[in-house]
Amino acid sequence: MKRTVTGAIVLAATLAMVAGCTSDKSSKASNAKDTTVLSTDGAGKTIKVWLQSDAQKGWPDVVAQASQRFEQATGAKVDVQWQQWSNYTTKLDSTFAGSSGVPDVVELGNTQTASYIAAGAFLDLTSAKGQFENSGSWLQGLAESGTSPAGKLMAVPYYAGSRVVIYRKDLWTKAGVTSPPTTLDELFADLDKVKAANAADPRFSAFYMAGKNWYAAMSFVYGAGGKIAEQNNGQWSGALESSQAQQGLDRWKQLATKYSVGGATKDESDQDAVMALGHTGAILGNGWELGAVTDKKTGNPALAAKLDTFPMPGTATGQYTPSFLGGSDLAVPAKAPNAGLGAQWVKYFTDTTSQTALAKFAIPNTTSLLGVYSGQAQANKSTGEAAKNTWFVPNTPNWANVESGNILQNMLTSIATGKAGTADAAKAADAEIAKTLNATG
Amino acid sequence: MTATVPGAPTPALDPAARGRRGRRGRRVRGGPLPYLLILPAVLVLLVVVAQPLFKIVQLSLHKQEAGKYALFHSGAGTPFVGLANFRTVLGDSTFWTVLGRTAAFTAINVVLSMLIGIGIAVLLNRVSTWARLTLIAVLLFVWAIPTTVSTQVFYWLFNNQFGAVNYLLDRLPGVHLQGHDWFADPHQGLAVIAAVVIWGAVPLLAISLHAGIGQIPKEILESARCDGAGAWQAFRHVTLPFLAPLLVILTTLSVIWDFGVFNQIWFMRTGHPEPGYQTIGIYMYSTGVGSSHYNTGATIGVLMMLGLLGVMISYIRQLLRIGDAA
């Protein structure tokens, strides 16, 4: 974790190499100015932008500055409407199905884009790709999620995040743990010590793990060599029943049942607030959640000096449990009333200026700024490390239905509450996953 | 407004007398005026009721092809498929599980609300004025609270770590509920939700029944008591028969309302009811709006309405009688 600038360069180089595989696509984009997609004619107009509340909490100034530059360039005003992830796809579906109230820019999770791209909900931005700065060095994981199977650009990468362990250094030190664990076994041993040291507090969680936190659970599945689903001859089947997946699930179960108190039926959306209450030893969260835990209004600023991070260790020293490459893309709905202006706003919000400001808080969309990111904060080094080894969901349009159907969450809750054994819950989930992924219409 | 002659049926309750008296029965032919008067209402009914009804049947008879493509491109690719959707939905075991759960949930809610409602109504007749006014005031307050609000209050009360309920029940000897998560098991969770539903339903029932009991002529009750009837017998043989029509109406309405319970379940599970919590209304919304399978959702909606029709037969008969007499 004592990474130096060398480490950051290695990181950047690694990712650049990987991203470079897709760069040949972008070099095809003409350098000639194609103004048919992006518009600057915005006098008297107001565009509607749907952004998730992560930006509202984490980097509202970045949004404000990009909007300001956009307003100066086009004369159009920006109405940013903050959204919630909860039931978001329902809202998107309802909006796109109709013809009124369609926004000009939408943020989407990188696991959600596939189904909307397949449904033709977005404006084709391929011809304007050259106008989006750094399009040649976008992070591969994000760029892929915004590209249609035919290679068209439908959504522009926005930011990425990886999860690390955020822990109470003071409590761990008091319990006798002086350095972060390097393997999972060490982690569990450390957690035992932390738990024992705080046994007097019935609400204390050595490691708070929400029962519906599928990002965390699947990380262990992939870390053990398993996966969520696999495709054979065009047919998807759930893969959570495999022995490796089960091993991963059992490791997660230990966190959720042995070391976590009170979160079995909840999801991770309020884990920062829970940690801010002071009875938690550690959580698995995005780098920017550090800020959320210590937030002036909704968190506990007193914890600021007591928190630190490390990537979730794997089974062997030097290995990490793969982290979910979360992130968001920005798209312009095909039915947007001001599509050209919307695309223009996306350009401003994803250009170097904005992304450099964003790099303080989240992993930017381009490998060229990764160095900026890692240099910003200690936590960023951990998340940067974690971003080296990531997993992603099955890349198929029906995946969004698995998420909105809460299949994984329900499976995990039944495991965390003890209602079902790991094997049975996984079997039931596999059946549902297969049904959902293979559904037509 | 109704003259009470001891020993004779009160005119308000005697349909024959009403017709004869003609006070309400006398109506006039008004030419075009009545049609003008009902025109706005008819328009509203046509636009806001008839149209969606037609649309939902139409939706249930078409199928949505190719995922969301059809949705986003104005229904392109939604061919007519007759009753295929109905076959699919009725052949899905989830539907029947949900339906069974809804029936059980509704039955428990209705029975408990009616029993508690009747109990409180009778109680209100026996207590001193100040106690009656206090209880009625509290009940009215309860009634005024929106269901979403009351659900969130119960959500907080039943919070596993800081909720007051776990704390209070834990004080009881032999009860260990510290940190108990009421929503881990859907049965327990639905019990909590039922508590919210019943809590909100009882005021209306209790006050209506109390009003109904108040209409029973005192002489009949007095004479029953003088004839040696105990409280329970008086209740069974005098009060209940008097209340019977009101009870039928209230029960039928309760069934209709409790069958369609949505807010309480939705808000108790913060917008994501797990499979074990889904009743038919939630199932319809999750399928139809939640995952945007509008046609399937419409099919479930049609089935929901048809299912209620059976229950409402008795109510419809009452309505027809009212419609005729009125």
Add this chain to the structure above:
Amino acid sequence: MPHEQQANPPMSVTTDRVPAVPATSSAQPPQPSPRTRSRSRRSYATAGWNTLALLLAALFGFPIYWMVITSFKTSADINRLVPQFWPRHPTLASFREVLADPIFRQDLANTFVITLAAVAVSVVIGFFAALAIARFRFAGRRVFVFAVLIVQMIPLLALTIPMSLLLDSYQLKNSLTGVVLAYLMFTMPYTVWTLRTFIANIPVELDEAAMVDGCSRFQTFYRIVLPLVAPGLIATSVYGWILAWNEFVLANTLLLDNSKQTAMIYLLIFQSSPTHGADYGGLMAAAGLTALPVVVLFVLFQSRISAGLTAGAVKG
């Protein structure tokens, strides 16, 4: 029962049978003497019932009490293992935080506008239609009455999907007007029916007397009937207000912009959002503020509401 579906309190009691009345009962004289003993027994019994009534009042009122005191507690006092049954450090912080959110204020205003419009429109339309039904014979009257009654039995929830698709085709999705229109579906039929009951109880002789004095039929409605059904108007307005104010599903499906949503939607977002998820003080404050207008209405018109209930319960 959900307020949204609370289309009407029991509308009428049609007794097709009259309970048997012992013929000799009224002939017996009152008997005073045994009562002295039964009176003290009765007063013990009454005391017992009174206690039960108070217990029930406490039980039913407890959640409301809890909501109110939680909204006045500090964060530290809320998140305690041993709950405080009285706020030891009462604070207005939660209220300030909620009221400082412009979205909450906007949403509350939207709820006001929608509810007011739905109630006003349905009362006007309902009054006219009720007049027609109560005072006139005309072809199609029975069909109309039947339609009005039947509509109240349709579960509004089932029509959410077609309603949202329809309103979108009229460009009324994501608009307050569309929501008002949709709400008419459940506010209007109830209004028609209850006002009909009230109007029917006004003797036709009054109408006729007025017309003899030179009023046209319409003036009669305006001058004679309308003032007399004022209690009915108030009762139906309050019921309609409660139904429209509490509605959630339709509003949630139809309203997309943050600035157009209603207070109920705000409550759900508050409850499920990462920023406020664990902020129960704020949640109770927002919930309390959302319930407040309805409660105030209730307190103001409490007697009218009871009258309306009684009328509905008994008059046929």
